[in-house]
Amino acid sequence: MAKFLVDNREIEADEGTILLQACLDHGIYIPNLCFVKGMDHPSASCRMCFVEVEGERQPVPSCTVKVKDGIVVKTDTPQVRQLQRTAFQLLMSVHDVDCANCPSNKKCELQRIAKFLKAPLKPRALEIYLKEPRIDESHPFLDYYPNRCVLCGRCVYTCGQRNAQSFLAFSKRGFNTVISFYGAADLSTLDCPNCHACVDVCPVGALVLKEPAKRTVPASSDLGLTPKPLEV
Amino acid sequence: MEQGLLTPEDEESLRQIASKIESYEKDRKNLIPILQMMQETAGYLPKEAIKMAAGYLGVAECEVYGVATFYNQFRFHPPGKHHIKVCMGTACAVKGGGIILENFERKLNIHAGETTPDREFSLERVACVGCCALAPVAVFGETNRGHLDQETVHGHMTPSAVEGLLDGIAIEKQMKERVLKRMEMEKQIEERVGNVDESDG
Numbered sequence: 001m002a003k004f005l006v007d008n009r010e011i012e013a014d015e016g017t018i019l020l021q022a023c024l025d026h027g028i029y030i031p032n033l034c035f036v037k038g039m040d041h042p043s044a045s046c047r048m049c050f051v052e053v054e055g056e057r058q059p060v061p062s063c064t065v066k067v068k069d070g071i072v073v074k075t076d077t078p079q080v081r082q083l084q085r086t087a088f089q090l091l092m093s094v095h096d097v098d099c100a101n102c103p104s105n106k107k108c109e110l111q112r113i114a115k116f117l118k119a120p121l122k123p124r125a126l127e128i129y130l131k132e133p134r135i136d137e138s139h140p141f142l143d144y145y146p147n148r149c150v151l152c153g154r155c156v157y158t159c160g161q162r163n164a165q166s167f168l169a170f171s172k173r174g175f176n177t178v179i180s181f182y183g184a185a186d187l188s189t190l191d192c193p194n195c196h197a198c199v200d201v202c203p204v205g206a207l208v209l210k211e212p213a214k215r216t217v218p219a220s221s222d223l224g225l226t227p228k229p230l231e232v
Numbered sequence: 233m234e235q236g237l238l239t240p241e242d243e244e245s246l247r248q249i250a251s252k253i254e255s256y257e258k259d260r261k262n263l264i265p266i267l268q269m270m271q272e273t274a275g276y277l278p279k280e281a282i283k284m285a286a287g288y289l290g291v292a293e294c295e296v297y298g299v300a301t302f303y304n305q306f307r308f309h310p311p312g313k314h315h316i317k318v319c320m321g322t323a324c325a326v327k328g329g330g331i332i333l334e335n336f337e338r339k340l341n342i343h344a345g346e347t348t349p350d351r352e353f354s355l356e357r358v359a360c361v362g363c364c365a366l367a368p369v370a371v372f373g374e375t376n377r378g379h380l381d382q383e384t385v386h387g388h389m390t391p392s393a394v395e396g397l398l399d400g401i402a403i404e405k406q407m408k409e410r411v412l413k414r415m416e417m418e419k420q421i422e423e424r425v426g427n428v429d430e431s432d433g
Contacts (some may be wrong), residue, residue, distance in 0.1 A: 165292035171301040180301075183283070183293030 002069040007076060018042065019065040019073065020049050030075055031084055031113045033091075033203050034152035035063045046152050047087040048113065050080045059083055085119050093126035094175065096134075096147035104205030110150070129175060139181040141192040141210050142199070146178045149206035155179060155198035162197050179206070238278065239351075242310070245274035249281055253288050263289060267300055275379070276307045309347040312354035314401060315373040315380065318344070321360030327367040333357060335394040336370070353398075363387065372397065 002015040006028055013022035021037060023030050033046035042063035050059040054072035059080050062073075074080070092110070099105045099121075114121050122128075136144040153170070156179065160166035167190065171180035184190065193215075199207045238246070249270050256262045256269075263285065270281045277300055286293040300306040318324075318333040333355075337343055340353050347354040361369055366387025373383040386397065 165295070167292060167294060169292065169294040169298035171294070171298040173302050180294055180297060182297035183286070 002067050004067060004069065004071045004073065006073045013067045015067060015069065017067045018063055019051070019053075019067055020062040022067050023051075023062065023073075023075070028075060029116065030062055031088075031116055032063065033109055033113075033150055034154060036154050036157055036201060039063075039157065043153055046091075046150065048084055050083045051075045052077050052080055081117065084113075085117055088113055088117060088119050089123040089126060091150055092121060092123045094129050094131075094147070095150070096130055096145075097121050102148065102205045103208055104148075104202075108205065109203035131176065131178065136178070136181070137210075139184050139192075139210075140190070141215055142181065143208045143210055144179055144181070145206050145208070148204050149179060150204055151177055151179070152203060154201045154203065155207055158197045158201045162195060167192075168198060238280070239310075242274060242278060246278065246280055246284075249273050249284065253284065256288075258289060260289060260291060263291070263296065263299055264303075267296075267306060271306060274310075275375075276310045278310075307345065307356075309345065309354060310351055311375050312347045312351050313375060314352060315354050315356065315375050317356045317358045317361065317371040317373065319359075319361045319367070319369040319371070320357050321364065321367075323360075323364035323367040324369055329368040329389075331391065332368050332370060332389045332394060335391045336398075339394060339398055361385070370394075370397075 001012050002017075003010060003012050005011070006023055006026070009026075009028070011022060011026050011028075013025070018035075018039075020030055020032060020035055020042075024032075030049045030051060032049040034044070035042050035046075035049065042061075044061040044064050047061065049062045051062040051065070052059050052074040053065060054074075059077075062075075065071075088110075095110070099108070099111065102108065105111075110121070113119075131146040134145065134147060136146065151170070156166050156168045156170065159168050167184050168179050168181060170177055171182065172178060193209065193212075196209055199209055252269055252273065253266060256266055266285050266288070267277060270285065271277055274281060282296050282300065283293060286296045289296075300308075316336060318329060318336060320329045320333065324332075333344060336355055340348055340355060342348055342353070342355055344355050344357040358371075361371055363369055363385060366385070368389045370386045370389050371383050372386060374381045386393065
């Protein structure tokens, strides 16, 4: 057990636990998007979970810090908030803010962060850049909305944990980066309608299950088949 | 990412790829070398090739696709007979390279990176081609079975020049076809005349 201070509160956690995880477990909220409980090597790609750790020259993403006895952590300093607001504004500059028509309205992680940081959902200083096409319907059971996606990679990680290989992957790059289902259209025996772990883990509403009527192929469970294991 | 049907040449390329792939060690680190070999052989990365690479290395197809789309060197559409590169380097971009590219896209009815269904034209957006004084620049390449034969640089491009160049190629093609047709007809006539002569004699 390691004892350490977070915002002047003493917390106990196993040595080596990820700091972000320990804070969340103790009810201390740190904005985060790309972290999934149980990750060994968080990608630290969302740049939201910054904290200040005494002894470090600058704020660090708390998902890359391991808990050690006696560390002193501050989650609410002006510098941390500045970094989080900037990261949030950049994320929102490529986001199609249309909450009223989004299935994750009111349970959206972005709305929560906006409220927490007291930041507007629409960035004022930045130009909005949206991707085309607005919906990727190539997957037999899922629809993907690139302009809602924050590219956190939770779905890619989760799918990879559930299956031998992830059926989702990042493709293209830069502003054009999207999650792609390439090849999934041929895997008609996929068990996506019953698993939908990627949909559940999405912090926004970027991945949505297709309505059964719109499925391009019947689900394996509809046909009484077992999902196809991937050859590795 | 739609692709046209495979031509007999493509199928031949895929057969070659299938035999060449055996020489690579089955290790993730060989993914990019394998993709490069595939593109070298087929001129582009057909869907079937991506599937083959994924199957060979035991990685998911979407992961192979993700890697391939990350790098600019890989194309997913076959190169057309006329490969058009439109420069979008700094000088060309400032001088309206974007308008030139848009004109090609509209005229050919394809996006940058794609190929017309008849495989006559393919369009590519490139960074600097090294002659900024001529901005905006387009480079026309003639390809032969996926490999570049010769390139012509067209400088100071304008929207009307786009139309002119494409019309020029269309006219040239028609003329070639006409010449071929005439030669064929002449040959037929000659044969017929010859037959008549023989029957007379």
